[in-house]
Amino acid sequence: MRYIITTILIIITIPAFAQSNYVTSFNVGNLGIGGNFPLKNDYNFETSLSLLNIGFENRYSNFEIGFSPLMFFGWNNDQEVERGFEGASLLNFYAMWNVINYNSLGFSNFYLGPFASINYLFVDENIHWNRHIFTTGINLGFRGNFGRLKYNVISFEMGYRNINNSSKYHVGVKMDIIALILLIMLAESEID
DSSP states (O other), rough: HHHHHHHHHHHHHHHHHHHEEEEEEEEEEEEEEEEEEEEESSSEEEEEEEEEEEEETTTTTTTTEESEEEEEEEEEEETTSSSEEEEEEEEEEEEEESSSSSHHOOOOTTTEEEEEEEEEEEEESSSEEEEEEEEEEEEEEEEEEETTTTEEEEEEEEEEOOOOOOEEEEEEEEEEEHHHHHHHHHHHHHHO
């Protein structure tokens, strides 16, 4: 528990000591869908919703760490009759290395690279201390670039996932909630 508290304190204090070599990335939240393979009647089709994602990226190394205070998960099995575990995770951290050197290549709106994330402290009617999700793989995304502020819009990820000690391969997409709402409104206006 003290390691979790120490990590949270380090992440919270980064902006206070950040110099011009750090960039803040954020978005209001993501709506995600994905699949976990092989299909073993558990954790197959996945939906997720995160609220307020905040990250800090070093401009020189392109290494980013971040967190989200709340993430909701839901899974279906392969018959889509029974629901899998549904709940919220209160400790959500990630680390990513952007291998695209956007300063020299001019790709400031795209990122690509390896990532790792951990989701822990799941709650529904009870607190589940033994449930966790660990994901690692490749992440590709698009974000708005506003100087020292980046707004994450959409990302695609694939790699390895461990859900409560069940190993899977994972493929997923996450989109910013506001961008998704604007896209739906634009599509509806085109239809009318």
